Amino acid sequence: MNVKQAKKLDKPLSRKHTFFLAAALALIIGISQAIAAVGIVADPVIGLNDPIMGSKHDFTGLNERAGVNAMEGVAFTDYGNPCVYCHLPPEEADTNSELLGGIEGWNRFAPAEEQYTPYTSASLDAQLRTPASISLLCLSCHDGTMALDMVIFKPGGFKSEDDAALHMRMNSANALTSCGKCHDGFTAHDISPKVLGTDLSDEHPISIQYGGFNWRDRDFKLPQQASGFSNGVRLYDGNVECASCHDVHNSTNELLLTVRREILCNTCHTK
Template sequence: MKRYALIIGFVSTVMGVGTHATAGPGNVRFTKHNLSNNMDVSKGLPIGAGADQRRIYSLEVDQVCIFCHTPHNAQPVMPLWNKAMPNQTFNLYTSSRSLTPTARSASLPAGSVSLLCLSCHDGKTAINVLHNASQISSMADNGIDKIVDIGGDYDNAMGGFPSPPTGGISLGIFGGFGEYPSNMGKTDGDDFAGNNLADDHPIGFSYTAAQGESNDRLRLPEDVNTMSSGKIRFFSPNNSVECSSCHDPHVNYTVGAGTPAGDPALKPFLVMSNVGSAMCLACHNK
């Protein structure tokens, strides 16, 4: 038990979350990030239409965590990641005159925490290609990764869904009649980031360095920690601002019959409520 505790602590430290409070009601089974084949509402968010319901799900795999994590042979090793990392170039928000020089020079190098999120949300990297999986439909072209069947409908947010699901994820008109295109990433909606992040909050820069250049327009890191109750996170090695500074993919914000109570104020996957701009003002001294 001690050995496992040490491993978990090491992963937490590397990811920059070792001393922080949890973001909220963390029950990933009741979020859209649960891609498992689960029709039982008592065990996870149900499949169906509506903004807070799962529209994408495996046809066979009943494990929840496997779509992001694996306990063995992970790539990258931290945090035991089970997916290919995107290798494309991302355009970041760097044009505003109000940004500090550090923020204007932001980048997402290999190993960036934000690339974990973008390994699904880049609209290109296949969400159903995993390093390790037991219930697979075929092997990937590299002869190493595994492909698992996915059902549902990305593009029809309000449409009905067959039960059990049939075919593949829709990518545009008719979705290839169930065929899996090579770029099976999301094609529309807020949860599709793509490679152009120029209209999103800056990521990939040192908050400590930016704060030092900000003429007190940004709060000291210790004040951010106090104002957010430790929920806003900066990541090693240089207190970097990343997607996970403000978002937690495990947060349950769903409220529905038969499901554990989530916190609607944490939608979409926020680490803390932004009512009254509380999360924004934890960093920005306005």
């Protein structure tokens, strides 16, 4: 290095160089904060490219889809990430959520199991059970008894003073705490088709043993594997659950059905 080059290095940075340096630092800091935020609330199994992002189960994007500002912060609390409405944050993955009044393995409080009236029939051979945790997860919103934002662990950095929503419940009642107050088919789209309620006697049975294993019941088909059928209809510990027929993460079918309606029933039933 000669003297001329050395003197160049001693010169202070120009305004242009200072601006670009500050912009680069801001970008680095912003990316770091974004990565840290995702690490706090994102479930390890769910990536940011998951189809649930932007779907009807993405509660962080309802205002954008509806074109109004009546959802997050008013009807329910926006926690900034869709995962935490169902999934435990990674730092709480080993926590027994049942001890905190939650659903085992999930980040939602448990509805009262005894409130449900299950499906029954004279021709039903399988033993009726209370809903298992994976179906309780769905019912905790769709039975209309609990608010959509009733999570056990709120994401890191969330401030309690930001939690000022009405905590509306997904039912059809004309009440200030009910989604049906606006979603009546006139003011906004009708929410009643999405509401199961607690009377499940007219619904497909859930948390019930599948009858097709070992050909115990000839009315049901034998699955290709213990976890269910090759078309995506799943069994959970040999039982039929909500998630057997509905797939909130990957389905593009109506009602988030695992397969198209016209072939769904014939997947399991012989007639």
